[in-house]
Amino acid sequence: MENVLYLVRGLVISILILIVIIICIIFIARRINANRIKITTENGMQQNLYVEIGKIKQYLQIRGKDKNNPIILFLHGGPGNPNAYIAPYYQKTLEKSFTFVNWDQRGSGRTFFENPHMNYKTDISPEIMINDIDEIISYLSNRFGQKKIILMGHSWGTVLGTQYCLKYPDKISAYIGIGQSINAMKGEELAFKTAIDMAQSDSKIEYINNLQDTWNKISRQKNVNKEFMMDFIKMRKLIAQYLTCSDEMSPIKTMWLYFTSSEMSLRDLKFLLKNSNLDNRFKYGVMLDEYVFFHFDINEYPKNYQVPVYFISGDSDCIPPHIMIEEYFNSITAPDKKMFLIKKAGHLPFLDNPKDFCEVVEEILKGRLNIN
Template structure:
């Protein structure tokens, strides 16, 4: 959803690169030291696994193998979470964090190139997610994992949680994306109002031409909408610059060539967006047979907080909870990783730990 904005921001960042490579190297080295796992009980594995017929990158990191396992489903599409490793290092003290670059994304794309990614569709990536889940359960010898999905990844996440409750000990959505087959145009109207007040006539005209029904948009229009929504909101835009782009540029896990693959992957993956615009999460079902959590930025304009809350209110689940991450728009868990971790520790970890203890008896 934020593909065009990331690419535009990357282009801006690239201008002073020649004089900044030394600084980048120092920051990368510091990040690598921070991410080092020395605990004898720990795990730090990064490499390629054959998923859906191609080699896909998977990282497994944590300080204790007995901790609950978290499988992340990243957003974008094509926006790898691997860049946030230094920001989320504290999570690995309490959870084993599994990060996966989907086909068409990051290291998976860089491995074999755009012509060897196979089918890039929502259905294909969904099947990959199921296969990754089974791989992790086998590799780590666990019955179920905590499913944490953010942004566009939460479109997959809801469907995985609904269809496969036996594979997941809990569902946690953040930057939760809720589809309603175009019934609610509140976010579109709010954005029009914001653009009008700011005097952004060019963006206003583009948005009016697109119309409110995302089901009629092209992949380019989906990307344009996200860019306009993000750049016109000060909190989202500041997060893009201070959190997302800095994490991208200083990532200790990525070479300069791999940074290029991240940008190419986000552009390549835009083609997935139109097929999901007609999804209807209410019609697909609000009943979940597993603990259900949404931890949302209190000011999210890309995946609106009020829509996520309305869906949550209709959810039926054995346990459910909704919490706001304060002073956050989109990318809430990465803007305030300490707030997100606190929610995971107080609301999710005790529950899934008790589940594991009960299963072992």
């Protein structure tokens, strides 16, 4: 008995020592990263602030080595997946030539915690958030003396971004859509069919039956509920077995990126954990999912853009498959347009392949638009 207690005590002590070591490593990594991304130029800008937008306080992160450089407003995905705290990881190279503004949208991240009494049934909608974008752009234009800004959206952010560009083209110098949203359910169906075809070539009968059964449950739904989301998450995991490339950033590396980022605060961590829980996702009203899945179809909007339009997609992105984006791209008109496919990348090309991502953005803004 004493030997067992001795072994248990030794195991507990070893685990505690390991935890302390991991915490120390994370702390050191955060300090190193803080120095690595620190902006020290005389005319630079590194600011985290709250601005009154849409009658509530909303969080903005502003970073750039010269505040007179052109401004890029980044619209994060999700809905409800802010990424300002990891943005310096992939935008650091671009901060030499552009000032990046990352915004935690209402109901998301630090903006969420700053407005604890918000009514999430009445105070969150695409229309309200498009008005938020307009107020943010007015704020940025007045503060930095720029008539137009560059709008960059990712995934859900492209839903807002494309609508804003069509409504307020005079305020935008260019639009960049990353993982451009087209029609969510049609995109999921195409990814499902592609995975099924690949699995049939491998004669994976059990996999095919499991994926087919999951898709049947999803396709019968007409609104977003917990059952739908659980089946949807299951289907995404199944599809990923065939459609995810090995170069996409792994969940472990992603979590390491989160925890070692000097920009991640306790509020960011709390929201990350909160939003990953389905009960909390529904409780706190991040219900724009229903709009994305069942109401948004970009083909129902005008296709004659009055601003230059550029799409960036990972070659293994299945949310949506880039073939859908290419079809839509070919159907639109714009003063200038081009689609870029980043190799060895999925739905998050700026994380999977940040080097190529930055090169593409520079080609768009410096090479095609001569924005310096």
